[in-house]
Amino acid sequence: MTYTVAVSGASGYAGGEILRLLASHPDIEIRTVTAHSNAGQPLIEHQPHLRSLAHLTLQDTTPEILAGHDVVFLALPHGQSGQYTDALGDVPLVVDAGADHRLTSQESWDAVYGGHFHEPWAYGVPELIVDGAKQRENLRTAKRIAAPGCNASTVSLSLVPGVAAGVIDASDIVSVLAVGPSGAGKSLKPHLLGSELLGTANPYAVGGTHRHIPEIQQALRGAGAADPRISFTPVLVPMARGILATSTAPIADGATDEQIRAAWQDAYGDETFVQLLPKGHFPRTADVLGANTALMGLAIDRVANRVTIVTAVDNLVKGTAGAAIQSMNLALGLPEGRALTVNGVAP
């Protein structure tokens, strides 16, 4: 069977990456692409790398145009998806790359996003441990999927095994991330101009203000943390895409080195797209560019009495579009890794 697909936000970064990956999916026909200010223009003018989709024209994003497909992807600025999701009741599968359906707590939503609160959907990170099982089991029956925030899923995947196994203390987590500016989208913003970014590293949302913090706390609670607390500091660095997240947390009383490493090994040893590197090895963002892979290195620091986890992802693949398509594959009953690769583009 071939599934027909509409992708909204198709002129943007997340929508473009969803299209790039779907273009090589053998079970998918990309029928419709939509945008907002650029509606009416050829897709190829905004996504010149998507040569196989040169025949498509960006249409307006309306419920009528999105309806009638087997799968709809929404890749819109946060706060914009809800108006469409309410009107897409007849679409069998909707995957939202925005934040609108990620948070289960209205209080958290009000604190960091504001505006109308929409119902939470199945969270699109199959490898996360939630209530003692992998999230992929929930995705197999999902009709509505909330793809993750890129920073949030990177940090959550880094820490959840240690929380679930009880070998780290989730009340004192510190995460510092080097992030590429594509994570902020394609719309023009002065602080994202090349002249502001090249040759410099810029911290932002410092001091507990980043919107992804509640999403991470939600994942950590799902793994069993009663009151997770995280100091979270992203730093923009001059690479178009990629996240390198360094997270540390205190070692739980009595946890041995073997138990700590086993927590991550047991969680990810059978996974294709989340891989723990051998002891002493740490990832680079260059190793995961274009790949649906989260690569992780782990160190046990007995001087500071903390575990350090360094994780690299491509924010546009494992952080967004790859997670969305992996989740779609599960929901459609297709092989989970179809159209996704573990191999990065290097150098």
Ligand SMILES: NC(=O)c1ccc[n+]([C@@H]2O[C@H](COP(=O)([O-])OP(=O)(O)OC[C@H]3O[C@@H](n4cnc5c(N)ncnc54)[C@H](OP(=O)(O)O)[C@@H]3O)[C@@H](O)[C@H]2O)c1
């Ligand atoms: N970038 C990432 O790494 C990343 C990672 C995880 C999640 N996400 C999420 O994915 C979503 C899209 O992000 P992005 O980075 O792709 O942003 P982007 O590059 O700025 O693209 C935004 C897209 O949404 C369209 N759009 C803007 N306002 C709209 C409206 N009112 N109605 C319909 N369409 C509208 C734009 O169309 P026009 O160009 O025609 O105006 C464009 O196609 C966001 O919610 C973001 O949080 C992004």
